[in-house]
Amino acid sequence: MKVVLSYSGGLDTTVCIPLLKEKYGFNEVITVTVDIGQPESDVKQAEERGKKYADKHYTIDAREDFVLELFKLIKANGEYEGYVLGTALARPLIAEKVVEVAKKENADAIAHGCTGKGNDQLRFENVFRQYGFKVIAPVRDLNLTREWEIEYAKQHGIDVPATKEKPYSIDENLWSRSIEGGKLEDPSFTPPEDIYEWTASPEKAPDEPELIKIEFEKGVPVALNDKRMGGFELINKLNEIGGRHGVGRTDMIEDRVLGLKARENYEHPAATILITAHRDLEKLVLSRRELKFKKFVEEEWAELVYYGLTNDPLYDDLNAFIDKTQERVTGWVKMRLFKGSIIPVARHSEFALYSEELVSFDTGAINQRLAEGFAAFHGLQGRLFRRLFQ
Numbered sequence: 001m002k003v004v005l006s007y008s009g010g011l012d013t014t015v016c017i018p019l020l021k022e023k024y025g026f027n028e029v030i031t032v033t034v035d036i037g038q039p040e041s042d043v044k045q046a047e048e049r050g051k052k053y054a055d056k057h058y059t060i061d062a063r064e065d066f067v068l069e070l071f072k073l074i075k076a077n078g079e080y081e082g083y084v085l086g087t088a089l090a091r092p093l094i095a096e097k098v099v100e101v102a103k104k105e106n107a108d109a110i111a112h113g114c115t116g117k118g119n120d121q122l123r124f125e126n127v128f129r130q131y132g133f134k135v136i137a138p139v140r141d142l143n144l145t146r147e148w149e150i151e152y153a154k155q156h157g158i159d160v161p162a163t164k165e166k167p168y169s170i171d172e173n174l175w176s177r178s179i180e181g182g183k184l185e186d187p188s189f190t191p192p193e194d195i196y197e198w199t200a201s202p203e204k205a206p207d208e209p210e211l212i213k214i215e216f217e218k219g220v221p222v223a224l225n226d227k228r229m230g231g232f233e234l235i236n237k238l239n240e241i242g243g244r245h246g247v248g249r250t251d252m253i254e255d256r257v258l259g260l261k262a263r264e265n266y267e268h269p270a271a272t273i274l275i276t277a278h279r280d281l282e283k284l285v286l287s288r289r290e291l292k293f294k295k296f297v298e299e300e301w302a303e304l305v306y307y308g309l310t311n312d313p314l315y316d317d318l319n320a321f322i323d324k325t326q327e328r329v330t331g332w333v334k335m336r337l338f339k340g341s342i343i344p345v346a347r348h349s350e351f352a353l354y355s356e357e358l359v360s361f362d363t364g365a366i367n368q369r370l371a372e373g374f375a376a377f378h379g380l381q382g383r384l385f386r387r388l389f390q
């Protein structure tokens with residue numbers, strides 16, 4: 001009996017290896033680590049530990065696939081309750097890669113290390129089940145606690161990463177870093193500065209603002225400061241620049257799929273920069289009605305992603321609508337980064353629905369008197385209701 005385990009190299013997924021043998025009767029455990037732009041040292045550590053503790057290990061590079069998913073997210077300005085969807089978007093992709101290995105290895109089941117409290121179990125399993133795999137979730141199934149896991153790991157000769165130094169549960173990928181658990185579970189607790197690794201605190205950010213320029217083609221970012229580059233490089237660079245200026249921190253209460261409210265902390269400099277720029281450019285090129293309607297579409301899109309329901313046909317339908325709107329989202333935006341803030345200061349597009357000649361205070365291009373008839377009817381029903389005529 002063979003099982004493929006989605007593997008991060010952390011404590012939860014590592015104790016799953018002997019558990020799958022002892023408690024579930026598998027004789028072969030294959031670990032799969034998917035690289036979606038988390039720190040290279042994490043990928044390397046997972047690979048070392050997978051090779052050491054499992055029967056076979058795979059490391060799969062899905063960074064470019066993840067960038068393609070992120071392009072969809074940028075076009076959709078993807079945010080759920082103010083959370084830039086990082087982990088949520090990555091999970092189905094990781095699951096797809098794990099399924100590929102499971103098929104190749106002819107596995108009898110797929111296992112993951114998620115708890116029964118979060119969203120990730122839903123996002124993973126929806127994909128695993130779609131391909132007909134039996135799912136095993138030892139941490140959820142056995143109701144494991146961290147203390148028990150540490151004890152069990154020691155008994156099985158598994159070295160435990162120093163837990164005192166890492167009191168939080170961290171999830172990282174190219175797009176965002178999530179920090180949860182430990183003392184942060186108390187929403188009235190103000191987090192210490194050291195939970196943040198990607199972003200400087202705004203007070204310590206440079207005293208000089210920095211101006212950056214992002215160029216988009218059909219809603220996709222293609223250049224930074226007039227230098228064309230691929231998505232992976234661009235996002236990495238923006239994480240560095242934004243992080244330096246303290247841009248892209250979130251501390252929020254989030255409604256999980258199960259209904260639990262959770263306190264969440266995130267860092268996402270590139271995401272904040274790109275979504276701010278993208279929204280700004282859309283305001284220049286999309287019509288008032290398109291902007292209004294797209295907001296509903298974005299809301300639905302984000303909810304599907306958050307809930308791990310991207311296999312629903314609605315997801316494709318929404319992306320088709322979004323792609324249609326993005327045909328004209330080509331142009332550039334300049335933004336000023338300063339001590340945690342980001343402000344668009346200039347923008348341009350050949351598709352702008354903007355006429356300087358018409359709007360300007362300084363030209364006579366519009367016969368203003370024509371607006372008088374408009375004004376006479378505007379608000380008519382309200383005036384009737386108030387019984388004030390003029």
Ligand code: ARG
Pocket residue numbers: 087088118119120169170171178179180254264
């Ligand atoms: N709350 C976020 C979500 O559900 C992130 C979860 C990240 N997981 C973690 N172990 N830090 O998408």
